Amino acid sequence: MxxxxxxxxxxxxxxxxxxLGSFLALRRTLLLGDALSHAVLPGVVLAFLWSxxxxxxxxxxxxxxxxxxxxxxxxxxxxxxxxxPDAALGAVLAxxxxxxxxxxxxxxxxxxxxxxxxxxxxxAYVPLELVSVMGVEAPRxxxxxxxxxxxxxLFVWLAYKELVLVSFDPTFAASIGRSPRKWSLALMGLxxxxxxxxxxxxxxxxVVALLVGPAAGARLLTxxxxxxxxxxALLALGAVxxxxxxxxxxxxxxxxxxxVVAGGHVGAIVLLRRLRKAPASAQEPFAAEQDNxxxxxxx
Amino acid sequence: MSWLEIFSHPLVLIAVGGNALIAAVLALVGCLVVLRxxxxxxxxxxxxxxxxxxxxxxxxxxxxxxxxxxxxxGAAAAAMLLLAALRVEPRLREDARLxxxxxxxxxxxxxxxxxxxxxxxxxxGSLWRFLFGQAAGITPAELGMAAAIGAVVVAxxxxxxxxxxxxxxxxxxxxxVGLPVGWLELxxxxxxxxxxxxxxxxxxxxxVSAMLILxxxxxxxxxxxxxxxxxxxxxxAAMSAVLGVGLSGLFAGVPTGPTIxxxxxxxxxxxxxxxxxxxxxxxxxxxxxxxxxxRQEDVLKLLYKRIExxxxxxxxxxxxxxxxxxxxWSAVPVAFWLALRGKLRYRARRWxxxxxxxxxxxxxxRRHRLWELYLERYVGLPVERLHGDAEMLEHxxxxxxxxxxxxxxxxxxxxxxxxxIPPED
Numbered sequence: 001m002x003x004x005x006x007x008x009x010x011x012x013x014x015x016x017x018x019x020l021g022s023f024l025a026l027r028r029t030l031l032l033g034d035a036l037s038h039a040v041l042p043g044v045v046l047a048f049l050w051s052x053x054x055x056x057x058x059x060x061x062x063x064x065x066x067x068x069x070x071x072x073x074x075x076x077x078x079x080x081x082x083x084x085p086d087a088a089l090g091a092v093l094a095x096x097x098x099x100x101x102x103x104x105x106x107x108x109x110x111x112x113x114x115x116x117x118x119x120x121x122x123x124a125y126v127p128l129e130l131v132s133v134m135g136v137e138a139p140r141x142x143x144x145x146x147x148x149x150x151x152x153x154l155f156v157w158l159a160y161k162e163l164v165l166v167s168f169d170p171t172f173a174a175s176i177g178r179s180p181r182k183w184s185l186a187l188m189g190l191x192x193x194x195x196x197x198x199x200x201x202x203x204x205x206x207v208v209a210l211l212v213g214p215a216a217g218a219r220l221l222t223x224x225x226x227x228x229x230x231x232x233a234l235l236a237l238g239a240v241x242x243x244x245x246x247x248x249x250x251x252x253x254x255x256x257x258x259x260v261v262a263g264g265h266v267g268a269i270v271l272l273r274r275l276r277k278a279p280a281s282a283q284e285p286f287a288a289e290q291d292n293x294x295x296x297x298x299x
Numbered sequence: 300m301s302w303l304e305i306f307s308h309p310l311v312l313i314a315v316g317g318n319a320l321i322a323a324v325l326a327l328v329g330c331l332v333v334l335r336x337x338x339x340x341x342x343x344x345x346x347x348x349x350x351x352x353x354x355x356x357x358x359x360x361x362x363x364x365x366x367x368x369x370x371x372x373g374a375a376a377a378a379m380l381l382l383a384a385l386r387v388e389p390r391l392r393e394d395a396r397l398x399x400x401x402x403x404x405x406x407x408x409x410x411x412x413x414x415x416x417x418x419x420x421x422x423x424g425s426l427w428r429f430l431f432g433q434a435a436g437i438t439p440a441e442l443g444m445a446a447a448i449g450a451v452v453v454a455x456x457x458x459x460x461x462x463x464x465x466x467x468x469x470x471x472x473x474x475x476v477g478l479p480v481g482w483l484e485l486x487x488x489x490x491x492x493x494x495x496x497x498x499x500x501x502x503x504x505x506x507v508s509a510m511l512i513l514x515x516x517x518x519x520x521x522x523x524x525x526x527x528x529x530x531x532x533x534x535x536a537a538m539s540a541v542l543g544v545g546l547s548g549l550f551a552g553v554p555t556g557p558t559i560x561x562x563x564x565x566x567x568x569x570x571x572x573x574x575x576x577x578x579x580x581x582x583x584x585x586x587x588x589x590x591x592x593x594r595q596e597d598v599l600k601l602l603y604k605r606i607e608x609x610x611x612x613x614x615x616x617x618x619x620x621x622x623x624x625x626x627x628w629s630a631v632p633v634a635f636w637l638a639l640r641g642k643l644r645y646r647a648r649r650w651x652x653x654x655x656x657x658x659x660x661x662x663x664x665r666r667h668r669l670w671e672l673y674l675e676r677y678v679g680l681p682v683e684r685l686h687g688d689a690e691m692l693e694h695x696x697x698x699x700x701x702x703x704x705x706x707x708x709x710x711x712x713x714x715x716x717x718x719x720i721p722p723e724d
Contacts, residue, residue: 094509259406
């Protein structure tokens with residue numbers, strides 16, 4: 001049963017990440033997920049110190065505050081001081097994460113959270129803490145990640161049209177009165193929320209891997225958004241399953257293995273597509289363009 | 300312990316020297332990285348050294364400096380190659396590429412480290428130091444290595460100064476003027492690799508990118524030219540490192556690596572708020588100076604027009620105060636400043652404009668009225684709308700423009716309201 005709980009929690013979280021990551025990928029802001037997942041750390045630690053427990057609400061509030069501050073700083077650095085977005089992101093990420101690590105080691109005795117756990121989480125401990133909601137007993141981690149998936153799913157379902165519009169053509173969206181800024185803020189907020197839940201379950205590394213990997217892989221395999229969402233979800237589930245198998249066979253941290261699969265399969269897809277393309281274009285040099293089109297098709 | 304005690308301890312001295320050196324080397328390379336807009340590459344490479352370090356540890360079964368270093372370099376180089384190889388896929392954007400490489404390498408690193416730990420391989424716990432660093436625990440051998448790599452980096456930057464500069468600012472230009480861009484690119488990548496690996500010894504894989512880019516961002520905001528940028532970045536970085544090691548020695552439970560990075564972040568924030576060219580403070584100061592100057596001109600003009608309308612050129616203190624206040628309260632300190640500058644003077648218990656003040660006031664009024672005339676004649680604005688626009692332009696018109704305006708209007712003597720236009724002095 002423990003295995004099922006662990007896998008269920010990881011899979012739920014992976015689905016939420018894949019769904020969110022697809023939109024981040026379209027907006028080319030995947031690294032924002034990376035930055036936010038690091039930047040919420042000081043907020044989470046402070047919330048821990050303040051509330052003295054692992055209650056989700058204070059943690060979410062702390063993380064939200066940290067994410068908000070980080071976002072403000074990012075905007076300030078980019079627009080006010082003309083720092084290149086890349087550098088701004090890197091600077092904010094690193095400083096915030098350093099602050100988090102600082103707090104963690106400074107108050108090591110009082111925080112039930114250590115630096116390693118922040119990096120690769122405690123998936124294996126998921127089944128230890130069972131909580132009963134409406135008569136159904138399941139691990140707390142599963143409840144929170146399920147709530148998260150429901151939230152992300154609801155958001156994407158309700159705001160699908162706006163998200164598509166804003167992601168593909170922000171200028172047009174702005175011209176017909178939609179606010180790309182508002183929606184990108186909402187995406188950022190959700191990303192921050194995902195990060196907080198994930199930080200406890202799977203650690204910062206895996207959040208990045210789950211946000212980036214399935215979305216990037218699906219983007220390579222599909223051309224249309226609904227298909228991309230579906231494929232990224234499948235890839236996310238596949239990564240969790242394969243990661244679990246590898247961890248079972250070769251030992252090592254489950255989160256680490258899932259990250260390896262989530263990142264590695266994109267590299268494999270790129271490689272396979274190259275291999276398939278190479279002989280074809282060697283035979284028929286003039287068919288290169290047509291071949292290119294074919295290669296975009298999945299399967 | 301006091302500062303003096305801390306800095307006279309040999310181990311602390313090694314830590315201080317080592318960290319300052321490493322920070323300076325990273326800052327130098329970081330300037331190139333930031334200029335090339337590859338700030339995130341440092342982050343990915345920093346994380347990517349982890350599997351290399353773990354593998355090296357498995358192979359030699361010890362923390363031998365050379366092996367660990369080789370492993371770290373190899374893994375970072377592999378990550379760099381993969382990053383370049385993934386570029387064949389145009390649908391994989393830069394952000395996805397970086398994320399994928401990061402996940403793959405760091406995930407592998409975590410897996411290897413946890414395997415080592417669970418199998419109880421001796422000392423593998425100390426491998427964790429490469430994650431978050433152990434800046435205070437730098438050994439003399441590591442100091443030597445840092446010095447060697449630092450020397451190589453400085454020598455390379457000095458030798459290929461012009462080429463690297465061209466590459467950093469405009470790679471296309473470098474190609475155009477016939478520089479061997481391929482080799483230079485290789486050199487640049489090698490420098491980044493070496494810097495990142497040596498940085499891992501100080502603050503660890505997770506925080507190394509901060510040391511790479513924070514000082515560079517701060518320096519870039521402070522100075523314009525690349526040589527000064529390198530110098531400023533290295534200095535800021537070294538200072539942060541020294542202070543960070545000192546603070547962590549002074550207070551219990553203050554981790555060295557994060558403290559160094561936090562100090563760098565604080566320095567960057569400070570620079571952005573106060574020191575930088577585009578900083579909040581500097582811009583506010585500049586705007587303030589402009590407003591202050593305009594206020595002075597306004598007060599001079601006010602008094603000059605009083606002379607024009609009443610024919611009286613001197614006022615008692617009470618009269619002056621009333622005149623100023625009737626315009627706006629802030630005119631009082633402005634008048635005080637004008638008095639200090641000698642434009643307004645107090646003579647025989649009366650206030651008057653000095654000859655210099657009169658001269659300046661006439662020029663302002665002249666610009667104002669010339670512009671009003673121009674607006675009426677060439678733009679065709681109604682008379683009642685001329686004043687507002689002229690109120691702004693009177694502060695901005697350059698002498699050449701004014702002369703040209705006068706020529707264009709045929710050297711007029713009266714403005715649209717029929718008031719005299721003062722001649723040029």
